[in-house]
Amino acid sequence: MTTAITASFAPTDLDNTGDELLREPVLVTGPATYQAVTDQVCRVTEAPRAPRAWYVAMAISLALLLLFGVLITYAIFTGVGVWGNNSPVFWGFPIINFVFWVGIAHAGTFISAILLLFRQKWRTGINRFAEATTVFAVVCAGIFPAIHVGRPWFAYWLLPYPNIMGDWPNFFSPLLWDACAVGTYATVSILFWYTGMVPDLATLRDRATGRIKPAVYGLLSLGWRGSARQWHLYERANIILAVLATALVLGVSSTVSTDMAVSQIPAWHETIFPPYFTAGAIYSGFAIVLALAIPARELFGLKDLITKRHLDNLAKLALLLGSMVLYIYLIEFVIAWYSGDPYERFAYLNYEFGPYWWLGWGILFCNGVVAQAFWFKFARQTWWIAWPVAVLCVMGMWMERFVIIIVSMHRSFLPSSWHMFVPTWIDIGTLAGSFGLFFTLFLLFCRYCPMVAVSEVKAILPQAQTRDALANERH
Amino acid sequence: MAMTQNIISPVAGAAEPTPYGLLAEFPDPQALLRAAAAIRQAGYRRWDCYSPFPIHGLDRAMRLKRSGLPWFVFGGAFTGCFAALAVAWFCNAYSYPLIFSGKPYWGLPANIPVAFPLTILFGAVTTFLALWVLAGLPRLHHPLFFSARFRRATTDGFFVTIEATDPCYDLAATTQLLRRLGAQAVEVVKDC
Known part of the structure; x- marks a missing residue:
C-alpha cells in the first residue's frame, strides 16, 4: 500500500471549462477516487528522482541564489554606494524589488483566504501552490528593506526597545508601519500555509517508507490523526485564519503604498495609492501563479487536479485585476490634468515623454494591452499564449514599480535637483538573484511538500x- | 504486514493488557455519518471518528460542542491591538514626547497602521497555538498508530474508535454494534 506509484500515469487533461446550468463543474478530471487523488500528489514527493527539468531549473536557481548572496555580502561590506541610488533618487532597486515581491505575494493569500470565504471550490487545486508563492515572495521582499538601510545589523532600531538615549521609534512613520505590516504578513502566511499542510503531511507520513521520511513527516505533521474533533477545530481555525489573512490582503500593499503617499513628491501624494497598489499586487500575483502553474502541472503530472478550468479561472481573475490596474492608470492621468497642479501634470507627462518614456509606455502595453488578451478563451486555454502573457504581466508590474518610484523621484520640484538614475550591474544582479532565491525555495517545495491540498x-x-x-435522523 | 484479517478473539483480547479500544472501518463518509449518529444514540462517550477530510455534518451527528477557539482568538487580537496602541502612546506621547510635522503627540488615526497589523498578528498566532493545544497536538505517538489499517485514515479510510475506558464499552457487544452499523472490519487496538 505504501509503495510509491511509479508506474506511468497519463493525465487525461480533459476540457472542463464549459458551463452547464444546474450542474457543478468537474474539478477533478481523470480518476476521481480518494486513492487516485492521493497518489497523484504524493507521487511527486515519493518518486526516487525528480524530472530532469527539475534538476536543470534547480541548478540555474542555485547559481542565481549564490549570486544573490555574494552581491548582498559585497554591498554590506562596501556600502550602498555600489548601487545606482543617488540624490535625488534615494530609493533605487531595493525598494522597487521590495514593493514588487510584496505584490507577488498577494495572489496566494487572495486564493486561499478570500476565495475560501466565498466558497470557491476550484481554489482547492491551486491554493497550496499559490500560498507557497506567497511565503517565498515575502521572504524575497523582506530582504530588500533590510539591506537598503545599509547597516542591517542595526535593523533592530525599528523596534521600540529601551536604550540609554531614552528615545523611541516614531509611530507616525511609514517605515515602522511597513515593518509591522510585512512582518505580520510573513508570519501569518507561514502559519496559514503550514496549518493547511498538516493533514497532507500526515498523508505523506502514513505512506512513507524507510527510516528518515516517516520520522520527518511524522514530526512535521504534529501527530495529526484526522479525528472528527480535530477536523472540527481545524476547520474553524482555517476560517478564522482566512478572515485575518483577508484583512492582510487588503492591508499590506496599502501600508506599503503609504511609504510614497505620505510624502510630498508629485504623483506620490495621492489617496488612490492604497487601492492602486493592492490591485496591482493581486494582479501580479495571479500572473505569477499562472506562469508557474502552466509548467508545474505539466512537469509533475498534475493536469487532472490543476485542470484547464483552474488555468481559465486564474486568467479571468488576472484579466479582472489587470483591467482595474488599467482603469487606475487612466484615472491618474485624468486627475493629474484635473488637479491643475503644474508639478502633478508634469510628473505624468514625464512618465510618458520623459527620459524613461519607454518604461511609461511599457507598463501601459504590458498591463493595459497584453493582459486584455485573456478576454479570449483561446488565449486563456493555449499555453503558448497564456504563459508569455502572464510573464509580460509580471514584467509589466516590475516596470510599474520602477516608474512609480524612480521616475517620480528623479524629476520632482526643482529642476536644479533633477538627476538620472542608472542601475549598476550589482543592482541588476541582486534583482536576478532574488528570483534565484524564490525559485530555489519553490522547487524545493514542489519536490518535498504536498503541492496540492489533498484533503x-x-x-x-x-x-x-x-x-x-442523515435525512431521516434530523427532526 | 498482513493485519487485514479480524483479530477479534477472546484469546487475543486477553493477551493484550488493557487495549486502547476498538477500531472499526466503514466504507464511505455516508456510512460513517450514520454510524456516528447511532453510536451517539447508544450512549457512548469516549469515542471518535476519523476521516481523510472533514465530513460535512459529522460534528452535528456526534453532537460535538462548538469549540471555544474564537474566544481565544478574540483575546489574542484584542491584546495585540491594545498592546500596539499602549506602546505607541508610551513611546511617543509619554516617555519621550516629540513633535513630528506639527502633529499632536497622540492621535488615534495615525496609530492605526501599527495597531491593525498587530491585532492580526496576535490573533493569528493565538489561533495557531490554540488550534493545536485544543486538538491535543503535537504528540509523538498515539495508540492508533499501532494499527496498520489506520494508516489509511489519511488516504481513503473512514474509521470509528470506541475507547476501552468508555463506560458502555464491552468487547463483544460493542463489536456487534459496530458490525451491525456496517463496519467492514473491526479490530482491537493495543495501548502503549
Whole structure:
C-alpha cells in the first residue's frame, strides 16, 4: 500500500471549462477516487528522482541564489554606494524589488483566504501552490528593506526597545508601519500555509517508507490523526485564519503604498495609492501563479487536479485585476490634468515623454494591452499564449514599480535637483538573484511538500458529499 | 504486514493488557455519518471518528460542542491591538514626547497602521497555538498508530474508535454494534 506509484500515469487533461446550468463543474478530471487523488500528489514527493527539468531549473536557481548572496555580502561590506541610488533618487532597486515581491505575494493569500470565504471550490487545486508563492515572495521582499538601510545589523532600531538615549521609534512613520505590516504578513502566511499542510503531511507520513521520511513527516505533521474533533477545530481555525489573512490582503500593499503617499513628491501624494497598489499586487500575483502553474502541472503530472478550468479561472481573475490596474492608470492621468497642479501634470507627462518614456509606455502595453488578451478563451486555454502573457504581466508590474518610484523621484520640484538614475550591474544582479532565491525555495517545495491540498480536493469530490445521509435522523 | 484479517478473539483480547479500544472501518463518509449518529444514540462517550477530510455534518451527528477557539482568538487580537496602541502612546506621547510635522503627540488615526497589523498578528498566532493545544497536538505517538489499517485514515479510510475506558464499552457487544452499523472490519487496538 505504501509503495510509491511509479508506474506511468497519463493525465487525461480533459476540457472542463464549459458551463452547464444546474450542474457543478468537474474539478477533478481523470480518476476521481480518494486513492487516485492521493497518489497523484504524493507521487511527486515519493518518486526516487525528480524530472530532469527539475534538476536543470534547480541548478540555474542555485547559481542565481549564490549570486544573490555574494552581491548582498559585497554591498554590506562596501556600502550602498555600489548601487545606482543617488540624490535625488534615494530609493533605487531595493525598494522597487521590495514593493514588487510584496505584490507577488498577494495572489496566494487572495486564493486561499478570500476565495475560501466565498466558497470557491476550484481554489482547492491551486491554493497550496499559490500560498507557497506567497511565503517565498515575502521572504524575497523582506530582504530588500533590510539591506537598503545599509547597516542591517542595526535593523533592530525599528523596534521600540529601551536604550540609554531614552528615545523611541516614531509611530507616525511609514517605515515602522511597513515593518509591522510585512512582518505580520510573513508570519501569518507561514502559519496559514503550514496549518493547511498538516493533514497532507500526515498523508505523506502514513505512506512513507524507510527510516528518515516517516520520522520527518511524522514530526512535521504534529501527530495529526484526522479525528472528527480535530477536523472540527481545524476547520474553524482555517476560517478564522482566512478572515485575518483577508484583512492582510487588503492591508499590506496599502501600508506599503503609504511609504510614497505620505510624502510630498508629485504623483506620490495621492489617496488612490492604497487601492492602486493592492490591485496591482493581486494582479501580479495571479500572473505569477499562472506562469508557474502552466509548467508545474505539466512537469509533475498534475493536469487532472490543476485542470484547464483552474488555468481559465486564474486568467479571468488576472484579466479582472489587470483591467482595474488599467482603469487606475487612466484615472491618474485624468486627475493629474484635473488637479491643475503644474508639478502633478508634469510628473505624468514625464512618465510618458520623459527620459524613461519607454518604461511609461511599457507598463501601459504590458498591463493595459497584453493582459486584455485573456478576454479570449483561446488565449486563456493555449499555453503558448497564456504563459508569455502572464510573464509580460509580471514584467509589466516590475516596470510599474520602477516608474512609480524612480521616475517620480528623479524629476520632482526643482529642476536644479533633477538627476538620472542608472542601475549598476550589482543592482541588476541582486534583482536576478532574488528570483534565484524564490525559485530555489519553490522547487524545493514542489519536490518535498504536498503541492496540492489533498484533503481539500477530496472534500469536494462528488462521493464525499453527505448532504442526504442523515435525512431521516434530523427532526 | 498482513493485519487485514479480524483479530477479534477472546484469546487475543486477553493477551493484550488493557487495549486502547476498538477500531472499526466503514466504507464511505455516508456510512460513517450514520454510524456516528447511532453510536451517539447508544450512549457512548469516549469515542471518535476519523476521516481523510472533514465530513460535512459529522460534528452535528456526534453532537460535538462548538469549540471555544474564537474566544481565544478574540483575546489574542484584542491584546495585540491594545498592546500596539499602549506602546505607541508610551513611546511617543509619554516617555519621550516629540513633535513630528506639527502633529499632536497622540492621535488615534495615525496609530492605526501599527495597531491593525498587530491585532492580526496576535490573533493569528493565538489561533495557531490554540488550534493545536485544543486538538491535543503535537504528540509523538498515539495508540492508533499501532494499527496498520489506520494508516489509511489519511488516504481513503473512514474509521470509528470506541475507547476501552468508555463506560458502555464491552468487547463483544460493542463489536456487534459496530458490525451491525456496517463496519467492514473491526479490530482491537493495543495501548502503549
